[in-house]
Amino acid sequence: MTDLTNLGVKAIRDGVKAGDFTAREVAEGFNTAVAEAASLNAFIVATPESALKAADATDAKRAAGEDLGAMGGVPIGMKDLFASHGVQTTAASHILEGFKPEYESTVSQNLWNAGAGMLGKLNLDQFAMGSSNETSAFGNVSSPWRKEGTNAAMSPGGSSGGSSTAVAARIAPAATGTDTGGSIRQPAAFTGICGIKPTYGRCSRWGVVAFASSLDQAGPMARSVEDCAIMLGAMAGFDPKDATSLQMEVPDWEAALSSDLKGKKVGIPTEYRMEGTDQAILDSWEQGKAWLKDAGAEIVDISLPHTKYALPAYYIIAPAEASSNLARYDGVRYGLRDLPEGAGLQDMYAETRAAGFGDEVKRRILIGTYVLSAGFYDAYYTQAQKVRALVSQDFEKAWAKCDLILAPTTPTASFPLGSLNDDPLTMYLNDVFAVPASLAGLPAMSVPAGLNPNGLPLGLQLVGKAFDEQMVLNAGLAIQERAGFTHAPEKWW
Amino acid sequence: MSVDKQTVAKIAGLARIKMGDEELERMVPELNNILGWVEQLAEVDVEGVEPMTAVIPNTLRLRDDVVDADPLTGGGKRDAVIANAPAAEHGFFGVPKVIE
Numbered sequence: 008m009t010d011l012t013n014l015g016v017k018a019i020r021d022g023v024k025a026g027d028f029t030a031r032e033v034a035e036g037f038n039t040a041v042a043e044a045a046s047l048n049a050f051i052v053a054t055p056e057s058a059l060k061a062a063d064a065t066d067a068k069r070a071a072g073e074d075l076g077a078m079g080g081v082p083i084g085m086k087d088l089f090a091s092h093g094v095q096t097t098a099a100s101h102i103l104e105g106f107k108p109e110y111e112s113t114v115s116q117n118l119w120n121a122g123a124g125m126l127g128k129l130n131l132d133q134f135a136m137g138s139s140n141e142t143s144a145f146g147n148v149s150s151p152w153r154k155e156g157t158n159a160a161m162s163p164g165g166s167s168g169g170s171s172t173a174v175a176a177r178i179a180p181a182a183t184g185t186d187t188g189g190s191i192r193q194p195a196a197f198t199g200i201c202g203i204k205p206t207y208g209r210c211s212r213w214g215v216v217a218f219a220s221s222l223d224q225a226g227p228m229a230r231s232v233e234d235c236a237i238m239l240g241a242m243a244g245f246d247p248k249d250a251t252s253l254q255m256e257v258p259d260w261e262a263a264l265s266s267d268l269k270g271k272k273v274g275i276p277t278e279y280r281m282e283g284t285d286q287a288i289l290d291s292w293e294q295g296k297a298w299l300k301d302a303g304a305e306i307v308d309i310s311l312p313h314t315k316y317a318l319p320a321y322y323i324i325a326p327a328e329a330s331s332n333l334a335r336y337d338g339v340r341y342g343l344r345d346l347p348e349g350a351g352l353q354d355m356y357a358e359t360r361a362a363g364f365g366d367e368v369k370r371r372i373l374i375g376t377y378v379l380s381a382g383f384y385d386a387y388y389t390q391a392q393k394v395r396a397l398v399s400q401d402f403e404k405a406w407a408k409c410d411l412i413l414a415p416t417t418p419t420a421s422f423p424l425g426s427l428n429d430d431p432l433t434m435y436l437n438d439v440f441a442v443p444a445s446l447a448g449l450p451a452m453s454v455p456a457g458l459n460p461n462g463l464p465l466g467l468q469l470v471g472k473a474f475d476e477q478m479v480l481n482a483g484l485a486i487q488e489r490a491g492f493t494h495a496p497e498k499w500w
Numbered sequence: 501m502s503v504d505k506q507t508v509a510k511i512a513g514l515a516r517i518k519m520g521d522e523e524l525e526r527m528v529p530e531l532n533n534i535l536g537w538v539e540q541l542a543e544v545d546v547e548g549v550e551p552m553t554a555v556i557p558n559t560l561r562l563r564d565d566v567v568d569a570d571p572l573t574g575g576g577k578r579d580a581v582i583a584n585a586p587a588a589e590h591g592f593f594g595v596p597k598v599i600e
Binding site: 106107108109206207208221222247248250251253254313316319320322323330334337338340341342343346351352353354356357358360361364369370374377380386387390391393394395396397430431432446447448473 | 501503515527533537542554558570580581586
């Protein structure tokens with residue numbers, strides 16, 4: 008029998024349904040792979056029993072002739088930002104260590120309802136704040152990829168770094184991610200996998216630990232476009248418990264997948280040709296254009312004039328929202344409490360938050376508090392929200408000329424862990440191509456394009472109109488068929 | 501605009517994060533570096549632009565005005581609500597004494 012851990016979502020689901028193997032065999036295979044990969048530090052908590060229980064339920068349903076669901080028999084990794092009923096949920100922060108939610112997030116519940124099982128809770132940057140998975144209170148995640156000829160531990164990207172590592176290393180066929188300013192797309196690009204952030208509001212934010220509420224969106228990370236389409240379909244849907252949830256039908260993205268792009272126009276934004284972008288990235292962008300042309304699309308130049316200002320606007324808006332959202336960690340209702348002998352309530356708050364939050368989280372809370380404070384609110388926050396409107400209008404104007412935008416996902420390939428820690432700003436620049444779509448709430452996906460001269464994966468990004476995930480997935484499929492990316496990291500762990 | 505140690509101490513106080521001298525001094529250049537960089541937004545002409553408040557056009561829904569419209573988030577969940585509290589007593593959240 009083929010090694011089941013090499014299979015993706017569709018192959019597992021279809022194989023279980025056809026009776027080629029049982030869901031239990033699949034879950035056992037991945038549970039073993041998770042246990043053997045401890046050195047990658049992708050999981051904060053493994054839940055092998057949970058995976059087996061879901062698998063047995065699927066096998067029982069099959070025996071009874073019942074419908075197995077869109078994700079029937081597929082065990083997945085769950086980013087530890089989604090609340091899991093009775094299972095420690097930390098957002099990779101010390102301040103939530105030991106927190107066991109009394110409820111299940113809507114997105115994860117949707118996945119369980121569709122027949123998926125949980126392999127465990129995946130590591131991430133603390134409160135999803137980071138681009139390298141080095142801000143977790145539970146240690147760095149190592150990418151399974153290594154630069155040719157070196158043994159240095161490489162970054163899996165962030166914040167969904169546990170997710171990207173688990174999927175690339177074949178210790179999970181798919182994983183959930185969340186994307187606030189690139190946290191699905193950048194790690195997907197760094198590890199040679201696919202990841203899509205849908206239109207803002209497609210996936211419920213209920214039960215997802217909040218970072219920046221106007222930007223946070225959940226999405227799937229998997230090794231193929233088809234797998235992403237299937238899993239996104241299972242995750243999405245209207246949820247009355249989320250005030251910003253989209254009250255609209257979820258299309259059958261899997262059924263409508265087509266890599267025929269005849270009559271479609273693909274926009275190439277001039278402003279994305281930035282200084283400091285690797286030549287290999289620019290080359291893969293050119294290659295991407297040729298692939299989409301080959302799929303029948305017409306390539307047109309477009310302009311997104313406010314691109315340069317998207318990242319600085321993001322670094323006002325996201326910390327502002329974070330400073331407000333993270334006010335809830337007060338040592339009273341859940342999580343850590345640090346109460347020195349004889350201390351009062353105010354001291355308890357300050358001590359608890361000092362002990363519980365990591366450096367990057369504190370930095371962003373301070374920035375957010377500052378830009379929202381009296382006297383600075385208009386100069387920073389209001390100005391950033393106006394710039395955000397302009398960034399969004401840039402896209403609106405572009406849609407008059409094209410149906411889709413093609414751009415690199417990141418300005419560079421992955422970098423060694425520890426190499427960018429001295430300067431937060433350099434780290435922030437990783438998301439320069441990802442953030443504009445986040446600010447505008449648009450669906451965006453990263454698909455693997457190839458390897459750079461050092462043997463590290465590179466991703467191409469597709470950005471679509473609001474609600475048009477189908478166009479993004481279709482173009483992703485066109486690239487996937489032409490790139491033929493079958494590279495996998497060599498197992499060293 | 502740039503911040504000094506005193507300003508950072510004030511912000512940290514507002515954010516209820518205790519910071520020692522050393523940490524405050526370390527934060528000053530880090531924050532100034534970020535603030536200096538975001539300052540470029542001031543050069544954008546935003547004349548007549550409304551600040552964005554909703555990224556995707558959506559209307560706020562009203563739920564039916566009934567008790568327990570959603571059983572999961574409705575009332576009667578006291579024990580579940582305090583289950584993760586670091587100090588809960590008699591069905592309440594416990595905090596240090598605030599009234600002398």
